[in-house]
C-alpha cells in the first residue's frame with residue numbers, strides 16, 4: 001500500500017538539504033513524498049546568499065491540498081523561517097493530527113541562520129507540543145534546554161528535559177556534533193533511554209544530514225513502523241547517505257539519500273550483466289576454451305565507480321573460468337568478492353578510467369596480439385621485468401603499476417587489451433578491457449574468430 005509523507009521545509013537551490021534531501025529520502029524509503037514549501041533559499045554547499053519565505057496561508061494551503069486529496073500518513077518539518085509560519089504549521093498539524101517529526105533547524109551547516117530569533121520560542125511553545133518526534137542536534141538541544149551538552153549523559157538529560165518541558169513524545173538528541181569514534185544518538189521514549197550508534201565517518205558530505213535523517217524517520221512512521229524501529233532504520237540510512245555522499249561543491253558536500261537504493265540496484269545490475277556475458281561464453285565454449293591460460297580466466301565487473309570501495313564491489317566467477325574437456329566453463333555462478341586478482345586489476349583500471357569497468361584475462365600468443373592489431377584494437381604492452389621492487393612490495397601495488405604503465409601508453413584512457421609479457425614464474429597474459437562484461441566477451445570473440 002502506498003503511504004504519503006509530507007515535508008514542510010525550505011528549498012536549498014544547491015539540492016543538498018531542505019526539500020530535495022527530504023524527497024530523495026522519501027523516494028528511497030518507498031513512500032510517496034509531498035511538499036509544503038516554506039522558504040526559498042539561494043544556497044550552495046558553502047553559503048546561503050538570499051532567503052525569502054512564503055505566506056503562512058500559502059504553507060497551510062499546500063498542506064490542505066495534499067490532505068484533502070491523498071491524506072497524510074506522516075510529516076516532517078525543516079526550515080520554517082518565521083514565527084508566523086511556525087504558528088500556522090502548529091495549528092494545522094494540531095488539527096489534522098498526523099504524526100510529525102520536527103527537525104528544529106536553526107542554523108545552516110555553512111553558518112547562516114534559518115529561523116528568526118523570535119521564532120525559537122514559538123517553536124518550543126506551539127510546535128513541539130504537537131510533534132511526535134523532535135530531532136535536535138547538539139547546539140539545537142542546548143538552545144532548547146539552556147544546558148551545555150558535552151557527553152551522552154548530558155544528551156540524555158537534555159532529551160528528558162525537552163520531553164517534560166514541551167511535551168514532545170519522543171526526543172532524539174543527535175550526536176553528529178559530539179566527539180568520539182561513534183556517532184551516538186540518544187532517544188528518550190516512554191520513560192526510557194535508547195542509544196543508536198554507527199561509526200563516525202570522516203566525511204565532507206554532511207550538508208543535509210539532519211534533513212535526510214528526520215525525513216527517514218517520518219517515512220518509517222508513514223509506513224507504520226514502531227518509532228524506535230523507524231529511528232534505527234533512519235540511523236543506518238543516514239550512515240549510508242554520508243558514507244557515499246555527493247562529491248561536489250566547495251563546502252560541505254551534499255549527503256546522498258539515494259545510495260540506500262542505488263547501491264543494491266547497482267549490485268543486482270552488475271550481477272545480471274555478468275551472468276548474461278557468461279551465457280555468451282557458454283554458447284561459444286569451444287572457441288573460448290582455446291583462450292584459457294594455465295592460471296585460468298576470470299571475467300569481472302565493478303559496480304558504478306561512485307560506489308565501488310574494494311574487491312567486494314566487483315562481481316566475478318568463483319573458481320574462475322576453466323577449460324573442461326575443450327569447453328570453457330565458469331566454475332560457478334557469479335559472486336561479489338569472488339576474485340582477488342581480476343578485481344584488483346579492475347579497481348586499478350576504473351581508478352584511472354571510469355569507463356574501464358570490466359576485464360577478462362586470456363592466454364597470451366603473438367598471433368592474438370597480431371589479430372588485435374589487425375582489428376584496430378588499442379593495445380598496451382607491459383614488460384613485467386621492469387616493475388620496480390617497491391611496487392611488488394605494496395599490497396595491490398603490482399596491479400596498479402601494470403595499469404599505470406598500460407594507460408601511460410594510451411593517453412590515460414584504457415586500451416582494449418593489455419599485453420603482459422610475464423616474468424620469471426609469471427605466465428604472460430592478455431587482459432581484455434571494456435565498459436561491460438558483454439563488451440569484453442565480444443572483444444574476445446572477435447579476437448578468437
Ligand SMILES: Nc1ncnc2c1ncn2[C@@H]1O[C@H](COP(=O)(O)OP(=O)(O)OP(=O)(O)O)[C@@H](O)[C@H]1O
Pocket residue numbers: 017105108109136137138174175176177183184185198199200201202203206207208209210211213235238239242
Ligand atoms: N560524521 C558522521 N558520521 C556518522 N554519522 C553522522 C556523522 N555526522 C552526523 N551523523 C549522524 O547523522 C544524523 C544527523 O546528525 P547531525 O547532528 O549532523 O544533524 P544536524 O546537525 O541537524 O544536520 P544538519 O546540519 O544537516 O541539519 C545523526 O544520526 C548523526 O548521528
Ligand SMILES: Cc1ncc(COP(=O)(O)O)c(N)n1
Pocket residue numbers: 009010011012017018019041043078079105107108109110114206207208209210211
Ligand atoms: C533550506 C534548508 N533547510 C535546511 C538546511 C539545514 O541543513 P544543513 O545544516 O546541513 O545546512 C539548509 N541548509 N537549508
